Amino acid sequence: MSPEVPSLSVLRAVDSGGVLRDLDEFAAELLCVESEFVAIVSAGGLLRGDFASRVGEWMVSYDDLDVLYCDEIFVGVDGNPEPVLKPDFDAERLRCQFYFGSVVLYRMSLIRRLGGLRAEFRGAALYDLALRASRAARSIAHTTDQLFEGDAPVRLGAVEQCDLPLVRTVLEQHLAATGGGVVEEAHTDGVHDTHRIVVGQPLVSIIIPTRGLWSFDGGERKSLIVEAVRSIEALSTYRAIEYVVVYDTVAESEILEALSAECGPRLRLVEWTDSFNFSGKINLGAVNSSGDYLLVLNDDVELITPGWIEAMLALAQLPGAGMSGCMLYYEDETIQHAGHGYWRGDATHIGMFEPRNSAGPLDGYRVERRVLGVTAACALMPRAVYFEVGGMTTLLPGNFNDVDLCMKVTTAGHQIYWTPRASLYHYESKTRIAAVRKYEVDVAWGRWGSRMHDPRFWPYAV
Amino acid sequence: MEGERTASGSLVSDSSASVGARALHPAINTAKEKSVTENSQAAASIEQQLRELALVDRIFGLEAQLAEVSVFMNPDRDRFDAQERELAGLRQQVEGLRETRTWRVGRAVLAPLNALKRKRNE
Numbered sequence: 001m002s003p004e005v006p007s008l009s010v011l012r013a014v015d016s017g018g019v020l021r022d023l024d025e026f027a028a029e030l031l032c033v034e035s036e037f038v039a040i041v042s043a044g045g046l047l048r049g050d051f052a053s054r055v056g057e058w059m060v061s062y063d064d065l066d067v068l069y070c071d072e073i074f075v076g077v078d079g080n081p082e083p084v085l086k087p088d089f090d091a092e093r094l095r096c097q098f099y100f101g102s103v104v105l106y107r108m109s110l111i112r113r114l115g116g117l118r119a120e121f122r123g124a125a126l127y128d129l130a131l132r133a134s135r136a137a138r139s140i141a142h143t144t145d146q147l148f149e150g151d152a153p154v155r156l157g158a159v160e161q162c163d164l165p166l167v168r169t170v171l172e173q174h175l176a177a178t179g180g181g182v183v184e185e186a187h188t189d190g191v192h193d194t195h196r197i198v199v200g201q202p203l204v205s206i207i208i209p210t211r212g213l214w215s216f217d218g219g220e221r222k223s224l225i226v227e228a229v230r231s232i233e234a235l236s237t238y239r240a241i242e243y244v245v246v247y248d249t250v251a252e253s254e255i256l257e258a259l260s261a262e263c264g265p266r267l268r269l270v271e272w273t274d275s276f277n278f279s280g281k282i283n284l285g286a287v288n289s290s291g292d293y294l295l296v297l298n299d300d301v302e303l304i305t306p307g308w309i310e311a312m313l314a315l316a317q318l319p320g321a322g323m324s325g326c327m328l329y330y331e332d333e334t335i336q337h338a339g340h341g342y343w344r345g346d347a348t349h350i351g352m353f354e355p356r357n358s359a360g361p362l363d364g365y366r367v368e369r370r371v372l373g374v375t376a377a378c379a380l381m382p383r384a385v386y387f388e389v390g391g392m393t394t395l396l397p398g399n400f401n402d403v404d405l406c407m408k409v410t411t412a413g414h415q416i417y418w419t420p421r422a423s424l425y426h427y428e429s430k431t432r433i434a435a436v437r438k439y440e441v442d443v444a445w446g447r448w449g450s451r452m453h454d455p456r457f458w459p460y461a462v
Numbered sequence: 463m464e465g466e467r468t469a470s471g472s473l474v475s476d477s478s479a480s481v482g483a484r485a486l487h488p489a490i491n492t493a494k495e496k497s498v499t500e501n502s503q504a505a506a507s508i509e510q511q512l513r514e515l516a517l518v519d520r521i522f523g524l525e526a527q528l529a530e531v532s533v534f535m536n537p538d539r540d541r542f543d544a545q546e547r548e549l550a551g552l553r554q555q556v557e558g559l560r561e562t563r564t565w566r567v568g569r570a571v572l573a574p575l576n577a578l579k580r581k582r583n584e
Contacts, residue, residue, distance in 0.1 A: 287511040387511075390518030408522045447526035450533045 005056040007035035008105075010047065013126060018044025018151060023119035031116045033108055042126055043102035045074070045150035054145050055105055066107045066137035067130075069100040074150035084154045085459040086362065087369070089140040092315070092417060095174060095181070095194050096367035098127040098157030103148045110137060121170055123163030128170040135177060144459070156362060157190030167192065179318070191363045195421055196314035198238075204309055204380070205291030206232070207244045209272070209281035210299040212251025223255045224427070225299035229262050238309035244289045246270045246281040279392035279401040282376070286383075286391055294386050298377040300427040304329070308422035312380040315368065315417040322389075322414020323381040323406065325374020326422035327365070329356055336426050338365050339418040340373030340406060341462030342454045347403045347444075348462050349375065361460045370457045371418045373406030377426050385414055393443075399436050400444035407448045506564045517556045524549045 011033065013026055020042075030038065037059060041047070058068055072084040086099055093099060106129075111117075114132050121128045134140060159167055167186040171194055175181035184193035210225040229243065243263050247256065249271060260267055270288045272281050282296055293313060305311070308326060315324040328337040335358065338351035351358065351365055359366055376392070379402070389408035392401045406416060445452065528545050560566075 283512055283515050284508075287508045287515070387515065388518075390520070390522055391515040393519045393523065394516065395519075395523070404523075407526070408519075411522065411526070443523075446530060447523050449530055 003060050006037055006059045008037045008039065008052060008055065008059070009033045009035040010039045010041060013040055013042045014044060016044070020123065023117065023122060023125055027117040027119040027125075030111065033111075036108055037105055038108055038111065039103055039105045040126065040129075041103045041148075043148075043150055043154070044152065045072075045102060045148055047103065048147045048149060050145075051147045054143065054147060058105075058141060058143060062139060062141065064138040065141055066110045067100075067133050067140040068105040068143065069141075070103060070143045070145055070147040072101055072103075072148040072150055072154060073146040074153055076153070082153070083146055084150075084156075084362075085144070086142060087364075087459060088142045088456040089134075090370045090457060091134055091178070092196075092318070093367050093369040094131065094134055095171060095178075095192075096369070097191050097363060098130060099362060100130055101148070101156055102150055102154065104130065106133060121166045123159045124166040124170045127157060127159075127167065128173075131170060131174040135174070155190060159186070159188055159190060161188055164188065181314075189363075191359075191366045195311060195368065195419075196318065198310050198314050199317050201240045202293055202313070203291040204238065204241050204293045204295050204313065205244050205285075205289035205383075206241055206295045206297055207246065207282055207285035207289060208297050208299050209246045209278060209285065210248070210251070212245075212247035212255050214252060214255070223252075223258065226255060226258045226262065228297070228299055228301050228303075229259060231301075231303040233262055235303045235306045236309060237306045238313070241295075241309070242266045242268060242289065242291060244268045244270060244285040246272050246285045246288075249273050277394055277397035278376075279396055280394045283391045283394065286386055289383075292383050293380055294383055295380045296376050296378070298426065298428070301328075301378060302425040302427070304423045304425060305421060308424065309380070311419045311421035315419055316380050316382060318415070318417070320413070320415050321382070321417060322385040322409040322412065323374060323379055323416040325371070325379045325416070325418050326424060327418075327420045328375065328377060328424055328426040331425060331427055335365070336428065337375045337377065338420070339369075339371035339458065340375065340403065341458050341460075342372055342452050343462045345449070345452045346462075347373075347400065347452055350458055350462055352462075364458070364460075366420055368417060368419045368421065371416050372410060372454050372457060373403060374416060374418055376402035376405065377428070378422075378424055379405075381409070385409060385412070388412055395443050396440055399440045404444055404447065407451060503564070510559060510562070510564060514556060514559055517552050517559065521549060521552050521556070524552070 011030060014020055039055070055068065058065055069086065071086055073081050074084065076082040084101065086101060087093065110133060114129070114136060117125050117129050119125055164186045168183050171183045171186065171192060175183065175194065179196065181194055181196045184195070186192045208225060208228070212225065214221050215224055225245065243266055245259060245267065247269060256269060268288060270284055272284060274280065286294055293316060295309065312324040312326060315321060325339065327335070330336050333356040335351040335354045335356065337349045338360065341348055341350040351360060389405070389412050393404050396404055409416060524545050528542065531542055
């Protein structure tokens with residue numbers, strides 16, 4: 001005998017033209033729903049014909065399902081259907097963007113427990129409901145079934161100008177209830193500038209491997225690492241740092257002296273005498289460091305955002321967090337890295353080669369969010385997590401060592417976050433030609449090949 | 463530049479841990495000897511930590527490889543068993559490493575130094 005499908009009601013928060021209804025009336029109607037689940041529709045459009053059956057499968061299959069949202073579709077200007085693909089549930093992204101979309105399914109017992117919709121928050125009331133539900137729900141699921149067909153292109157979570165103060169209040173309440181944070185600014189386009197705050201002032205060890213040699217740019221002699229450290233010293237606002245520079249034996253003493261002059265007692269120099277092994281150098285730096293947090297950094301970077309450490313550290317301090325990363329730009333103002341993407345058997349960078357001010361799919365380059373990996377060109381992680389997973393594998397001296405590290409971190413049950421609030425230039429091509437060797441592929445894919453396609457938090461081709 | 467060469471050949475330099483010529487005053491000599499001992503222990507501890515990182519990494523790697531083998535292949539029983547045995551051996555090595563006197567002494571020496579360093583940076 002097949003299990004009984006829980007009852008479901010559909011309630012529209014908007015009229016047929018997609019305009020928000022009287023919310024006092026809607027809130028009262030919501031509390032009168034007698035079915036076990038309610039689907040709240042908040043945009044003009046239609047539920048697909050198989051909505052009830054597909055949602056029914058979820059309701060039957062997962063006893064603890066409290067909230068469910070789905071992918072959508074709308075007809076584009078050329079008449080072709082355009083999918084709206086969403087990431088899986090991500091509490092940190094939700095505080096930046098109400099990305100659940102046009103139809104959200106709630107368990108009615110949860111709605112009642114929350115006291116229903118707070119109509120006084122008008123255009124922010126549905127966002128408020130989702131945020132409060134996210135704090136109380138046992139399980140929030142996302143189905144990649146496209147169960148809603150919108151009348152118009154979707155601008156997820158867009159709000160009217162007059163409702164921005166209410167959005168701010170809702171977000172401030174949410175942040176206060178979830179460990180603290182700051183709402184810098186709410187925006188009508190639905191992407192809100194919010195962030196977590198650093199707890200305490202833990203020591204961060206910035207570990208930089210370097211050859212320590214001069215480079216020549218248009219005939220001008222300069223040291224990448226000295227330039228990188230100077231940019232940090234000049235701009236960075238977080239002061240509880242130490243530098244652990246792992247340099248090669250061939251390093252120029254003049255460069256090491258310049259680093260000493262720049263950093264003073266906060267510098268620790270460690271010599272690397274073996275052949276090139278990025279992972280080995282980082283490990284050597286880690287065991288020679290003192291910080292509670294390790295910030296792995298390439299030597300060919302230049303800081304852009306003064307609050308880069310605060311942004312990454314606040315995310316790395318979240319419960320369960322194992323790592324955080326940042327936005328990297330190439331010298332030509334294109335994106336190099338907005339998180340790792342694992343797509344159809346390959347590992348690459350999200351956003352690569354897109355112009356600097358690109359928003360990305362669903363504004364993904366503008367929001368703090370979960371990712372499955374970040375580049376070791378700039379990554380921050382708790383010291384305890386680094387040692388828990390065995391640091392960076394020396395089996396991968398040049399390529400994919402960061403992919404491997406991230407895989408180990410997530411395998412160990414930790415989350416990885418990415419933030420656009422920390423950004424740097426990465427002059428990667430200047431220092432190394434990334435020739436991939438077969439054994440590197442064998443090692444990385446031998447370990448993680450089956451996980452090299454994972455669209456949960458970035459469901460777009462990369 | 464003064465420093466101490468670790469077993470792997472890395473020269474670790476730290477202004478707070480210089481190993482220089484002996485001073486003449488006995489009290490200073492004693493302090494220096496203590497410093498040399500502490501530095502040796504610190505270097506040994508660093509080697510131990512690097513070894514531990516490598517072992518833990520190998521464990522993660524083998525576990526992942528085992529998962530890959532079982533996901534993608536009709537498992538080759540002999541290969542599977544061999545990797546499981548290697549994994550068990552590595553786990554024992556990590557436990558053994560953490561039981562050694564050097565590791566414990568190294569930790570004991572480094573912990574207060576690190577705490578001091580953190581405090582200094584606060």
